[in-house]
Structures are given as structure tokens and as C-alpha cells.
Amino acid sequence: MTDERASTRLNKHIAETGFCSRREADRLIAARRVTVNGIAAGMGAVVGEGDEVKVDGHELRVRQKKAGGRKHVYIMLNKPVGITCTTEQAVDGNIIDFVDHQERIFPIGRLDKESEGLILLTSNGDIVNEILRAENKHEKEYHVAVNKPVTDEFLRGMARGVRIRDEVTLPCKTARLAKFGFRIVLTQGLNRQIRLMSDAFDYRVKQLRRVRIDNLKLGALKIGQWRNLTEVELRGLLPQRTDW
Template sequence: MAWTRTYEEAEPQRVNRWLAQSGVCSRREAEALIAAGQVSIDGETVSDPGRKIEHGQTLTLDDGAQARLEGQMTVIINKPVGYVSAQPEPGQIPAARLLTRQGLWGDPAEIPAADRSLAPVGRLDLDSRGLLILSEDGVVTKAVIGPDSQMEKEYLVRVRGDIGEPVLDRLRHGLALDGRQLKPAKVTLAGDQRLRFILTEGRNRQIRRMCDLVGLSIIDLYRLRIGPLKVGDLPEGRWRLITAREREALITPGFSPKPVRRR
């Protein structure tokens, strides 16, 4: 069924911008749909990528556009230590190598071809483990790591060293990296020599560098959540597709997905 929505804003807006703000697709994807003749306003095919939609007009994406957008793949992996998130250096193994039929967990799914452009949405270091998102969906990518994203990323970290209150205070409020102050972090004790970090930014190797600055050394770093998406009971080294509800939760503030359990 074609996607249809009426524009209710008072001021006209470019079609590609409105579709991106509505969480339908990225601006670039909207422009590609327009170029393919798959977008219409009040029954008239849109041919100009700069076309604006006005109050009361109805925009429609045809069935082909819907199929094209729904075919964009997003997967999660419970990444083990020893795999890199993105382009490997010589001798390194990319996490995408785990996307095999044997590694698939749960419901049957298409196995992505080797040349499919599934990029990491929030990297995870070689020596870190846990939740890793790989996606070709521009809307998901923008929601998670776009410049305006405030999405939380949660980690459990086992450390060696003194983790008294002064150290916790510095981790929460008092650190800078590369000459720039870090955003406030939620850092709490999570057991013997274990810390829970909740961040809303993703500087390069941020937690490891934060711990170095306060004299802690990291033994294990595990990411268990990105926004509403949790690694759950996905076994280490396995992967699965995200569900439609999980995608909606990532791109729509306040929307809560149902937990995914293996059948």
C-alpha cells in the first residue's frame, strides 16, 4: 500500500526535508525517490528535487518507493572482542564477517551479500564487545549518531584501580578530551570494580580515555544498549535483523519497542 500523508504545517517546506523530519527516509533518499518518479503531490508526480509542499497538500510515495525503503537493512550484532566495527587494517577482521547464516539468531532473514554497504552506527573498539548496529538506513543512522542526536549509549565496564567518590565525580563532570569539555555522563557503581556508563556522545575511545585520565585501567568494556535498543539475550557472536517496532523506537522519541526473544 502506498504511503500517504497530508502536510499540516503553515509554512511550505521542501519535500526532501519534510520526509527526513518525518522519519520516512533521509534527504538523499528522498531525492533519489523523486528522481525515480515515485513521489507525487495531490496526484501530480514531483520532478523537481527542490519542490516544496504546502499546507493541505497530500504527498504519496508509490508502492515501489515503499518497497525500496523497507528493503534497507539494519542488523545488530553482539560483537565479541577481536572484531573491528568498520574498515579493517591488515590482519583485522570486520564485524560484518559475522553476518552468516550460521550466525543468524531467531527468525529467518536475508543474509547480506559481501558487497552490501552496512556501515557501523556508533563504533565499538576492537577490544570492546556488545551491541553493534550495522545499517544502510540513513534515517536510523541520523537518529543514532547524527549531529543533533542525544541518544543514550549504556556500557558496563570492569576496571582496575580506585573508584572512590572523587573519581566518580570527575568521570561525571570534570573531564575534557582533545581540548573540548565532555558532556555530563551518568557513571554509577554496578558491583565490585564495575561501573555503569551512560553517554550521549561518542568521542573516539571515549570511555577508555576517560578512565585513563582518572587512573583506572579497563579490563572489560561491554555495550548493552543504544537508546531503546538492547542487546538482550542475543548470544555473543550472533546477529539478527531489527524489527519494525525497534526501528520506529530508534527514530521516534517516546516510542517503546517490545523486547525480542528467541522462539
């Protein structure tokens, strides 16, 4: 190992290479699939400049920022219904094959296969948890169509929080969009959250579309299309970071 003053936690180092997120890196480390200088690494390990990090015997290298460019890829996709937000390319209709980007990228969070709309993908695994943590209060706005008229009681109940599975969802914002439609703004992202919240009031979701993540809006991006985020969008999403 090198000078501790220049050291980086191993899971952060792996994420910075674009190989995977920190959470996935922790799983790889726990499974003893990561070595540092030829020795299996433990949880909480740190690395420094010159240390050799390998996953399953393959060396990882931190991306170098190109002159006048970015070190990582950041894109937004208007995901169609039927695409699955997984990096498992054995799954038919997986989001990685659908985007077909030349760089190794992965989705930040997920949208259900039967849902559509805005999802972010990146090669920077170090930002994934930062965006997904509910305590960081990144807003996600959805437009939802349901099978019966939206009532004030339903909107108030959804906004207060709903018990699903073994927890109560965080308070959120709701508003009526149409007789059979409403908007909802969440800061958390539990699996199938809006569908399960609606089920609790005997409503069935017929269409679910994410239209915004914080300062990022779908705008004119058509279903199935993707584009790179702008510098302004990146700074608005993650104002404390500069390691693009």
C-alpha cells in the same frame, strides 16, 4: 534537473540508496567523484526524479520498498572483541565480513576493536548522523571493568565531564556495579571516550561492553550473534521517521 518541489539534496539521495552515509557522501562529492546527469556535482546540489546519479561512473538507484516489507536493513549485533568496525574489507576481522549480510550494510558509529557489545548496522545511510549526533541525546549504556576499586570520587568526576584531548566531555550518568565495575550512560561518542576518561583518573579499562542504545537492549543476544530490529524497536529509536 526536475521540478524543485520534488527535489532532494544530493547527499541525502546517495544515503537513501544505501551506498554510504551522508557524511561519506559529502566527502565523495567534495572529491568530484559524483556526477548528476553526466556533470560533476558540487556541494549542496539537489536532484529530482529522473536525474541520473553516478559515483565513480556507477549509477545509484534508490531502493524501492517491497510490499509488506522494508526498504532498508536494520540489525543489531553483539560484537565480539577483535572485530573492527570498518567497511574496509581489506582489514582483517572487519565487521562487514563478520556479519556477512547479503545486503550492503555499514555500522552506525563504532566500538573499539578491544570492546564488545551492541552495535547497529544498516543499509540506510540517511539515519546514521541522526543517531550519532550528541544533541539528539541518544543514550548509550556501557558496563565497564577497571583495574582498581571504583570510588565515589571517580564516579562523580566521570559524571561531571572530563577533559580529553582538547575538549571536555558532556555530563553523563554513572553508577557502581561491583568493586571493580561501573556503568556509564553517554549521549556522545568520541573516539575511545570511556577509556580516555578513565585514564584521566588513573584507571585502566580491562573490559568494556555496550549493553544498550536508547530503547534497544542486548537482552539474550549472544556474543557474535545478530538479529533484525523489530518495528516496535525502530519506532522507539527513530519515532519521527517512517521510511523504513
